[in-house]
Amino acid sequence: xxxxxxxxxxxxxxxxxxxxxxxxxxxxxxxxxxxxxxxxxxxxxxxxxxxxxxxxxxxxxxxxxxxxxxxxxxxxxxxxxxxxxxxxxxxxxxxxxxxxxxxxxxxxxxxxxxxxxxxxxxxxxxxxxxxxxxxxxxxxxxxxxxxxxxxxxxxxxxxxxxxxxxxxxxxxxxxxxxxxxxxxxxxxxxxxxxxxxxxxxxxxxxxxxxxxxxxxxxxxxxxxxxxxxxxxxxxxxxxxxxxxxxxxxxxxxxxxxxxxxxxxxxxxxxxxxxxxxxxxxxxxxxxxxxxxxxxxxxxxxxxxxxxxxxxxxxxxxxxxxxxxxx
Amino acid sequence: xxxxxxxxxxxxxxxxxxxxxxxxxxxxxxxxxxxxxxxxxxxxxxxxxxxxxxxxxxxxxxxxxxxxxxxxxxxxxxxxxxxxxxxxxxxxxxxxxxxxxxxxxxxxxxxxxxxxxxxxxxxxxxxxxxxxxxxxxxxxxxxxxxxxxxxxxxxxxxxxxxxxxxxxxxxxxxxxxxxxxxxxxxxxxxxxxxxxxxxxxxxxxxxxxxxxxxxxxxxxxxxxxxxxxxxxxxxxxxxxxxxxxxx
Numbered sequence: 040x041x042x043x044x045x046x047x048x049x050x051x052x053x054x055x056x057x058x059x060x061x062x063x064x065x066x067x068x069x070x071x072x073x074x075x076x077x078x079x080x081x082x083x084x085x086x087x088x089x090x091x092x093x094x095x096x097x098x099x100x101x102x103x104x105x106x107x108x109x110x111x112x113x114x115x116x117x118x119x120x121x122x123x124x125x126x127x128x129x130x131x132x133x134x135x136x137x138x139x140x141x142x143x144x145x146x147x148x149x150x151x152x153x154x155x156x157x158x159x160x161x162x163x164x165x166x167x168x169x170x171x172x173x174x175x176x177x178x179x180x181x182x183x184x185x186x187x188x189x190x191x192x193x194x195x196x197x198x199x200x201x202x203x204x205x206x207x208x209x210x211x212x213x214x215x216x217x218x219x220x221x222x223x224x225x226x227x228x229x230x231x232x233x234x235x236x237x238x239x240x241x242x243x244x245x246x247x248x249x250x251x252x253x254x255x256x257x258x259x260x261x262x263x264x265x266x267x268x269x270x271x272x273x274x275x276x277x278x279x280x281x282x283x284x285x286x287x288x289x290x291x292x293x294x295x296x297x298x299x300x301x302x303x304x305x306x307x308x309x310x311x312x313x314x315x316x317x318x319x320x321x322x323x324x325x326x327x328x329x330x331x332x333x334x335x336x337x338x339x340x341x342x343x344x345x346x347x348x349x350x351x352x353x354x355x356x357x358x359x360x361x362x363x364x365x
Numbered sequence: 366x367x368x369x370x371x372x373x374x375x376x377x378x379x380x381x382x383x384x385x386x387x388x389x390x391x392x393x394x395x396x397x398x399x400x401x402x403x404x405x406x407x408x409x410x411x412x413x414x415x416x417x418x419x420x421x422x423x424x425x426x427x428x429x430x431x432x433x434x435x436x437x438x439x440x441x442x443x444x445x446x447x448x449x450x451x452x453x454x455x456x457x458x459x460x461x462x463x464x465x466x467x468x469x470x471x472x473x474x475x476x477x478x479x480x481x482x483x484x485x486x487x488x489x490x491x492x493x494x495x496x497x498x499x500x501x502x503x504x505x506x507x508x509x510x511x512x513x514x515x516x517x518x519x520x521x522x523x524x525x526x527x528x529x530x531x532x533x534x535x536x537x538x539x540x541x542x543x544x545x546x547x548x549x550x551x552x553x554x555x556x557x558x559x560x561x562x563x564x565x566x567x568x569x570x571x572x573x574x575x576x577x578x579x580x581x582x583x584x585x586x587x588x589x590x591x592x593x594x595x596x597x598x599x600x601x602x603x604x605x606x607x608x609x610x611x612x
Binding site: 115116247250251253254255257258260261262263264265303307308309 | 511
């Protein structure tokens with residue numbers, strides 16, 4: 040119970056700090072005024088632009104935390120991360136199409152939809168390939184994922200070279216690929232809230248079976264789990280969650296990898312507490328990283344993925360070192 | 366009453382035949398040891414009996430039902446399976462492992478967890494993590510996980526092979542003793558233990574059933590020497606048998 044209250048308190052604190060942070064720093068009193076409905080320009084900017092983005096960052100982080108936990112649970116590998124099965128490459132390709140190919144649809148709507156479709160489509164493709172190849176175990180999935188990711192990456196690079204005639208579009212694509220939370224309207228926030236709540240519910244239905252799978256395939260089978268079918272189901276569920284995160288936040292590195300580990304230190308390895316804890320940790324990390332991205336080098340904005348990678352890289356190395364030592 | 370019946374089991378993998386023409390009938394209460402040299406098909410037979418690997422031909426019946434027609438959940442409740450190696454991927458606590466084991470039963474008596482904890486002397490271990498347990502403690506935890514739902518059938522694949530002699534004796538004894546109230550079928554490497562503690566012994570070699578007899582009878586059978594490719598000196602001991610192999 041203490042852990043949950045602590046995580047909740049840290050998240051609230053992170054939200055407040057992040058809402059204050061920016062190239063124009065606000066005080067908590069400014070925030071209260073903005074939320075109360077003050078019509079001054081500064082208050083309206085805070086309410087219409089900064090607050091929705093901070094809240095969206097929390098949801099993106101939560102989704103990444105969930106996705107990472109599911110992938111690590113399915114592959115029973117602490118180094119698994121949510122972009123493992125080509126979903127990052129697929130999402131980036133979708134976003135590149137949305138940003139570079141002239142289509143008669145509004146980009147604000149097209150970008151998340153195509154990014155989602157790319158992430159989901161790539162995962163389904165990987166599962167399909169591994170099935171056709173007869174490699175239905177986790178190692179076969181991984182190999183297919185690596186191959187598909189390489190192909191998608193090459194396609195994206197080619198499109199960026201062939202389709203961009205002005206340097207501006209290229210920069211837009213790059214900054215998206217490096218991660219950055221979109222600023223939604225408050226209506227949009229409602230949608231993200233619904234999606235995130237749905238994803239938490241979806242992942243909790245997998246919790247008990249992820250625990251059983253963690254005993255190893257032989258024991259899981261003996262304990263009544265249909266391992267192959269469940270692995271496919273969980274990978275599909277995980278990829279929906281990751282695709283949603285990608286649609287709203289671009290490719291944010293390391294959060295999906297690190298959150299489950301931090302959460303495991305806090306609440307242990309059983310998935311029912313682990314999934315929500317990992318979502319909370321992810322939310323805290325992305326909210327803070329987004330605050331740094333917005334306020335470190337004003338007036339420019341550092342891509343979020345760079346911030347998380349610079350902080351996450353050392354974490355990853357630490358993790359590897361710990362693992363090698365045991 | 367027969368609890369578990371194997372009818373003409375045949376298992377092939379690729380071009381090699383791992384089991385051929387195996388028919389066995391097991392009672393609802395008895396202790397059976399499966400023995401045989403390496404590659405005899407012991408583990409394959411156990412997996413087919415457990416329903417985790419479907420036979421190429423033939424069928425396994427559980428009571429009156431074909432094992433293949435049971436749902437995975439029904440199978441998991443009725444048949445407890447102890448694998449040769451067990452290493453959970455996450456460093457779970459003992460209480461958590463028991464909880465996962467108990468999760469496969471639909472209506473578990475409220476005191477099942479407490480009774481299992483007491484029966485396997487796990488009190489005081491509940492808060493320990495798997496990585497901190499000794500080999501003997503791990504064996505007890507694994508047994509407790511599998512037996513917490515009290516399955517009518519227990520199939521064990523050399524679960525004690527890596528333990529020191531005292532713990533191996535404890536585990537094999539516990540498994541054989543369970544044959545008093547339930548069906549307990551155990552793949553045993555150590556012939557002394559197989560003949561000393563089990564009522565019935567099944568001898569496999571090269572995927573075929575060589576002999577299936579009460580332990581007291583099979584121990585004198587010359588086919589034993591033939592199958593293992595040695596000459597056994599059979600010594601009667603206070604507790605059972607000691608088989609010493611000579612060339």
